[in-house]
Amino acid sequence: MxxxxxxxxxxxxxxxxxxxxxxxxxxxxxxxxRDRGRAAAVERKRALETxxxxxxxxxxxxxxxxxxxxxRQWAASVDAALMEETMARILQTRDAESRKEICxxxxxxxxxxDMDGVAGWFGREGSYEEIEMRMEARGFxxxxxxxxxxxxxxxxxxxxxxxxxxxxxxxxxxxQWAGTDPAAACAKLHQLADGRLLGDAAARWAARDLTGAxxxxxxxxxxxxxxxxxxxxxxxxxxxxPMEAATYAAQTGxxxxxxxxxxxxxxxxxETAAAWVAEWPPGEAHDRALAHLANIWSQKDPAAAAAYTGxxxxxxxxxxxxxxxxxxxxxxxxxxxxxxxxxxPEGAAREQALQRLITAWAGAKPEEAAKWLGTxxxxxxxxxAIRAYSNTLVQASPEQAFQWANTISGEAARQQQLERVxxxxxxxxxAAARVAITGSNLPENTKARLLAGPPVLLDGFxx
Numbered sequence: 001m002x003x004x005x006x007x008x009x010x011x012x013x014x015x016x017x018x019x020x021x022x023x024x025x026x027x028x029x030x031x032x033x034r035d036r037g038r039a040a041a042v043e044r045k046r047a048l049e050t051x052x053x054x055x056x057x058x059x060x061x062x063x064x065x066x067x068x069x070x071x072r073q074w075a076a077s078v079d080a081a082l083m084e085e086t087m088a089r090i091l092q093t094r095d096a097e098s099r100k101e102i103c104x105x106x107x108x109x110x111x112x113x114d115m116d117g118v119a120g121w122f123g124r125e126g127s128y129e130e131i132e133m134r135m136e137a138r139g140f141x142x143x144x145x146x147x148x149x150x151x152x153x154x155x156x157x158x159x160x161x162x163x164x165x166x167x168x169x170x171x172x173x174x175x176q177w178a179g180t181d182p183a184a185a186c187a188k189l190h191q192l193a194d195g196r197l198l199g200d201a202a203a204r205w206a207a208r209d210l211t212g213a214x215x216x217x218x219x220x221x222x223x224x225x226x227x228x229x230x231x232x233x234x235x236x237x238x239x240x241x242p243m244e245a246a247t248y249a250a251q252t253g254x255x256x257x258x259x260x261x262x263x264x265x266x267x268x269x270x271e272t273a274a275a276w277v278a279e280w281p282p283g284e285a286h287d288r289a290l291a292h293l294a295n296i297w298s299q300k301d302p303a304a305a306a307a308y309t310g311x312x313x314x315x316x317x318x319x320x321x322x323x324x325x326x327x328x329x330x331x332x333x334x335x336x337x338x339x340x341x342x343x344x345p346e347g348a349a350r351e352q353a354l355q356r357l358i359t360a361w362a363g364a365k366p367e368e369a370a371k372w373l374g375t376x377x378x379x380x381x382x383x384x385a386i387r388a389y390s391n392t393l394v395q396a397s398p399e400q401a402f403q404w405a406n407t408i409s410g411e412a413a414r415q416q417q418l419e420r421v422x423x424x425x426x427x428x429x430x431a432a433a434r435v436a437i438t439g440s441n442l443p444e445n446t447k448a449r450l451l452a453g454p455p456v457l458l459d460g461f462x463x
Contacts (some may be wrong), residue, residue, distance in 0.1 A: 045337035071105035123165025209455035266296040294321035302329040319349035326353035330360035333359040354385040362392040379409040
């Protein structure tokens with residue numbers, strides 16, 4: 001250890017008393033081992049002064065290219081056994097700007113000499129400064145790995161590193177490989193069954209060679225790996241040829257892929273995407289795609305999306321599309337959405353659209369929502385809207401929620417909502433809730449159950 005520390009003194013990394021000459025003992029008791037160490041340090045320092053510039057001299061150089069060359073020359077003169085100790089001392093004693101320059105020079109030389117040694121240092125715990133510099137070291141390690149054959153680099157990655165170091169290098173190594181030889185990187189990732197990285201690598205391949213990437217992914221056996229890779233490739237495929245990508249997605253029957261492709265196409269050209277979807281035969285996939293298309297379209301132009309849903313034939317697919325439009329439009333422009341929903345015929349679509357509208361509107365401007373709600377005719381879908389409004393008030397104002405619930409026209413629906421609100425209210429303000437429950441038109445057995453407790457909250461809030 002004495003020799004290591006004295007060696008660092010010789011490199012100018014830590015302060016220390018400079019011996020007058022080799023072999024001259026310092027003051028104090030004689031110590032042969034110490035004297036030999038000091039003599040070795042002096043000889044090392046002299047060798048450095050004649051063979052390479054000192055560290056301070058390199059840092060004083062104003063020309064950036066020349067300074068980098070001098071730092072590299074200085075780093076090359078550091079003893080291999082002292083690399084890690086030198087790195088630690090630099091991180092402790094130097095300011096941030098010079099620390100980065102010095103450590104970069106040391107890392108470049110260290111990796112050339114002992115890649116395994118750097119990897120071992122890289123994977124250990126350490127101070128914040130050390131961990132920060134190890135992130136810099138990752139770039140150097142990846143560059144060094146790139147100079148090897150990929151299979152050799154991968155073998156080194158898997159066999160020579162700690163788990164921590166391997167985890168930090170595994171992903172960037174494959175993405176770097178995918179940038180130079182995506183076909184080989186993707187084939188290896190498929191062999192390793194790493195779906196997430198396979199998707200990333202396939203996306204990089206598609207950025208360079210879309211046709212090749214699509215053909216390769218199509219050739220994979222069906223399963224999760226192919227699905228993940230195709231999902232990532234589909235973004236560029238849809239941008240380049242949406243109809244071709246959508247046709248393939250429809251043929252696979254993969255709902256996630258189909259949703260992604262239709263959504264991207266709708267973002268580019270909703271009218272064209274809608275015309276294509278309309279030609280599908282009815283079914284679950286068709287309904288899901290249609291609803292997703294309406295959702296994406298309504299984010300760009302809700303009025304146009306609403307008009308489109310009105311042109312669809314009556315049925316479940318039209319209902320889903322209308323509800324999707326209402327769900328988005330209710331947040332961006334609730335008044336316009338409200339007037340559109342007012343024109344919808346009674347039925348499931350109007351009921352669900354009203355619930356989505358009132359839930360969103362009451363969350364932002366409850367007074368406006370309540371005023372508009374009062375303009376609707378009694379009964380039918382209005383009861384669904386009142387229930388939605390009552391639900392939004394339960395936590396903040398249970399008394400108002402109870403009052404609104406009492407305006408529901410349908411007997412069964414009214415009693416159900418009153419019971420829901422009462423069960424929640426009695427937990428917040430038992431005295432007030434008991435008075436309201438006792439004076440309500442709830443059935444006597446329901447009143448008795450609520451007042452006897454303990455209360456049981458019923459499902460349905462937020463619907």
